[in-house]
Amino acid sequence: MEKINLEYLGEKFNQLQTLNPDEFISSVRKEGFHNFNKKGLPTYKNEEWKYTSVSDLFRKEYHLCEDEANIEISKSDIDEMRLPGHENSNELVFVNGKFNGQLSTIRSSEKQLIILPLEEAVNGKYKELVNAHLGKSNLFVNDGIHALNTSFIYGGIFIYAAKGQIIENPVYVYHISDARNNHILSQPRSLFYVDEHTKLQLVETYKTIGSMDSFTNEVFEVVVNANAIVEFYKIQNDSSNASQVGTTHIRQIGKSYAHTVIVSLNGGIIRNNTNIIMEAQGNEAHMYGLYLLKGNTHVDNHTLVDNKMPNCFSNEFYKGVMDGRSTGVFNGKIYVRPDAQKTNAYQTNNNILLSDGASVNTKPQLEIFADDVKCSHGCTVGRLDEEAMFYLRTRGISKEHAQAMLLHAFASNIIEQIKIEPLRQYAEQLIVERLTEVEAEG
Amino acid sequence: MLSIKNIHASVEGKQILKGINLDVQPGEVHAIMGPNGSGKSTLASVLAGREEYEVTEGSVEFLGKDILGLSPEDRAREGLFLAFQYPVEIPGVSTTNFIKTALNEKRKYHGQPPLDAVSFMKLMKEKMNLVEIDKSLLTRSINEGFSGGEKKKNEIFQMAMLEPKLTILDETDSGLDIDALRIVASGVNKLRDENRAIIVITHYQRLLDYLQPDFVHVLLNGKIVKNGTKDLALELEEKGYDFIKDQFSMQEAV
Numbered sequence: 001m002e003k004i005n006l007e008y009l010g011e012k013f014n015q016l017q018t019l020n021p022d023e024f025i026s027s028v029r030k031e032g033f034h035n036f037n038k039k040g041l042p043t044y045k046n047e048e049w050k051y052t053s054v055s056d057l058f059r060k061e062y063h064l065c066e067d068e069a070n071i072e073i074s075k076s077d078i079d080e081m082r083l084p085g086h087e088n089s090n091e092l093v094f095v096n097g098k099f100n101g102q103l104s105t106i107r108s109s110e111k112q113l114i115i116l117p118l119e120e121a122v123n124g125k126y127k128e129l130v131n132a133h134l135g136k137s138n139l140f141v142n143d144g145i146h147a148l149n150t151s152f153i154y155g156g157i158f159i160y161a162a163k164g165q166i167i168e169n170p171v172y173v174y175h176i177s178d179a180r181n182n183h184i185l186s187q188p189r190s191l192f193y194v195d196e197h198t199k200l201q202l203v204e205t206y207k208t209i210g211s212m213d214s215f216t217n218e219v220f221e222v223v224v225n226a227n228a229i230v231e232f233y234k235i236q237n238d239s240s241n242a243s244q245v246g247t248t249h250i251r252q253i254g255k256s257y258a259h260t261v262i263v264s265l266n267g268g269i270i271r272n273n274t275n276i277i278m279e280a281q282g283n284e285a286h287m288y289g290l291y292l293l294k295g296n297t298h299v300d301n302h303t304l305v306d307n308k309m310p311n312c313f314s315n316e317f318y319k320g321v322m323d324g325r326s327t328g329v330f331n332g333k334i335y336v337r338p339d340a341q342k343t344n345a346y347q348t349n350n351n352i353l354l355s356d357g358a359s360v361n362t363k364p365q366l367e368i369f370a371d372d373v374k375c376s377h378g379c380t381v382g383r384l385d386e387e388a389m390f391y392l393r394t395r396g397i398s399k400e401h402a403q404a405m406l407l408h409a410f411a412s413n414i415i416e417q418i419k420i421e422p423l424r425q426y427a428e429q430l431i432v433e434r435l436t437e438v439e440a441e442g
Numbered sequence: 443m444l445s446i447k448n449i450h451a452s453v454e455g456k457q458i459l460k461g462i463n464l465d466v467q468p469g470e471v472h473a474i475m476g477p478n479g480s481g482k483s484t485l486a487s488v489l490a491g492r493e494e495y496e497v498t499e500g501s502v503e504f505l506g507k508d509i510l511g512l513s514p515e516d517r518a519r520e521g522l523f524l525a526f527q528y529p530v531e532i533p534g535v536s537t538t539n540f541i542k543t544a545l546n547e548k549r550k551y552h553g554q555p556p557l558d559a560v561s562f563m564k565l566m567k568e569k570m571n572l573v574e575i576d577k578s579l580l581t582r583s584i585n586e587g588f589s590g591g592e593k594k595k596n597e598i599f600q601m602a603m604l605e606p607k608l609t610i611l612d613e614t615d616s617g618l619d620i621d622a623l624r625i626v627a628s629g630v631n632k633l634r635d636e637n638r639a640i641i642v643i644t645h646y647q648r649l650l651d652y653l654q655p656d657f658v659h660v661l662l663n664g665k666i667v668k669n670g671t672k673d674l675a676l677e678l679e680e681k682g683y684d685f686i687k688d689q690f691s692m693q694e695a696v
Contacts, residue, residue, distance in 0.1 A: 385530075385532075387530045388530050388532045390490075390492060390493075390514060390530075391526065391529070391530040391532070391584075392532075392535075392540070392544075393491075393513065393514040393515045393518070394490050394491070394514050394515075394517075394518055394523075394524050394526075395515075395518055395540070395541075395544035395600060395604065396515050396518035396519045396544045396545075396547045396548040396551070396604065397515060397540075397543055397544050397547055398515050398547060399513065399515065401543065401547065402515075405535050405540070405543070406532070406535070408534070408535075409532065409533060409534025409535045409583075410534065412534050413534070
């Protein structure tokens with residue numbers, strides 16, 4: 001099977017356990033490593049990974065847990081990836097999966113936002129929160145790749161968004177993989193605790209430096225309390241040697257509002273797990289995704305909405321355009337547990353294939369154990385609307401331009417869901433650039 | 443201006459046009475009439491360049507150029523305009539932006555610079571008044587949620603903006619009430635001049651009452667079987683197509 005170097009990982013794991021012996025985190029890691037050894041990396045045979053093979057990526061040897069002292073990332077490396085609106089944001093830099101305080105800029109006051117290294121948080125004022133919530137996603141995502149992240153929890157952060165605060169400065173997270181000398185496995189792991197009556201916005205983006213491969217195996221766990229609002233955005237526009245599995249695990253433990261948007265444009269193999277766990281009555285969640293793919297890029301959006309309590313609402317809307325030999329996957333799982341009466345859960349996935357080599361697999365998965373619920377799902381896979389193309393062309397608009405106009409129209413109602421204005425404009429510009437490329441190549 | 447010679451065309455292997463000849467001079471209005479399935483809309487599609495239609499024989503010259511080898515967009519840029527029988531709704535594409543793009547692509551094709559925003563708005567306003575179209579329609583997505591009449595009016599508005607040399611109105615009267623028909627027809631009439639020609643495809647006489655064609659042609663089973671003036675349209679209205687069919691089948695038999 002895969003040529004994953006278990007010996008190397010074991011060595012690194014033992015090293016980490018010895019050097020960072022915090023009792024609680026060590027025990028979480030230990031359980032993670034146990035699970036990883038038991039399950040191994042997921043292959044096509046695992047139903048959840050049927051269309052996305054990460055084990056193939058491990059045929060090469062990745063380096064892990066490189067010492068922060070050796071990092072040679074400069075401010076200018078980060079400048080290149082700063083997202084519009086950054087002047088007003090808390091910019092958190094992760095290098096090879098580890099939070100780097102020196103390169104980061106925190107603009108919110110401590111009254112609003114506490115940002116601490118996980119290892120520090122677990123021993124101080126927030127010990128109880130970390131103990132109570134770190135690692136809870138393991139119950140829902142219990143595959144080997146998630147366990148691998150858990151095995152190496154180190155260098156992440158704990159974010160506490162204080163009660164009753166509208167956090168005006170969004171949190172921008174820059175994930176950098178330094179693949180100049182080695183293939184790099186980055187495994188960021190963080191915990192967000194959003195207290196009552198609070199609003200927090202988070203934006204993540206990724207960059208691989210160097211020509212070797214990077215693999216980012218990320219897990220962000222988010223706990224949302226009553227009357228809080230969280231918005232999570234991801235812009236995935238890294239190079240083709242950059243692959244990732246990113247899990248955003250949001251638990252709405254009080255009646256709250258979650259909003260996620262993932263925009264995927266470039267990369268190698270990308271798997272996004274977006275999980276919403278409805279642990280309180282009356283929760284609301286909106287999940288959006290746009291994937292505009294070309295070349296060999298593979299993007300797999302797996303969503304999970306687990307309705308454990310009554311009266312929750314969720315809406316998922318994912319759209320994709322595949323060109324070249326790119327592949328898309330959408331898998332939307334909705335659980336409605338026996339207690340979750342009056343659940344409203346909707347799901348839509350629309351896809352356009354631009355080339356014969358492109359493909360998409362889309363699959364809704366509804367498991368309903370309550371009787372008074374409204375759930376719907378719909379998916380489409382098709383080509384561009386030929387009638388609309390012809391109509392535009394009969395007005396003198398070139399085929400390429402007409403295609404770009406139609407695709408832009410297709411994509412725009414997802415982009416509109418980005419509520420941070422400079423970021424929305426940036427995403428809009430990326431889409432326009434991508435569509436002009438298609439135009440130029442076409 | 444337009445010279446159609448012995449056009450044969452098929453779609454999905456089925457022969458629909460079986461040798462059509464038609465000459466249109468600048469300033470003329472030609473009506474093409476005929477029963478359902480006679481090939482009227484196919485002729486419009488073939489002229490506009492719809493790709494599903496295969497021309498198996500014959501030629502079409504427009505302003506001295508063979509246009510059968512041209513893409514739909516190049517035909518449009520050369521000055522051909524098809525007003526659709528069923529204008530397409532395109533959600534997410536603003537009408538104004540669409541018309542601006544179309545106009546500027548045409549200008550570029552003719553080596554002209556793009557219109558600046560002010561001139562464009564001025565032109566829009568002028569043509570809006572001309573065809574009596576509501577401004578609010580133009581801020582919406584193309585034809586999205588438009589009524590039948592609004593869609594047809596939008597077609598005539600686009601025609602006014604693009605100033606084609608030859609316009610083909612493909613059953614523009616279908617689905618219109620009397621008032622909408624009058625507004626659409628008067629819009630078309632205002633755009634007529636001695637340099638422009640119009641081909642009106644229709645089932646009925648009523649649009650022709652307003653447009654007063656110079657020539658009327660009857661299409662039957664993929665061929666033009668009768669040519670005449672506007673009196674022919676009146677005769678058809680009175681007697682129906684059957685009398686032509688009868689006449690034609692008798693001729694065939696002979």
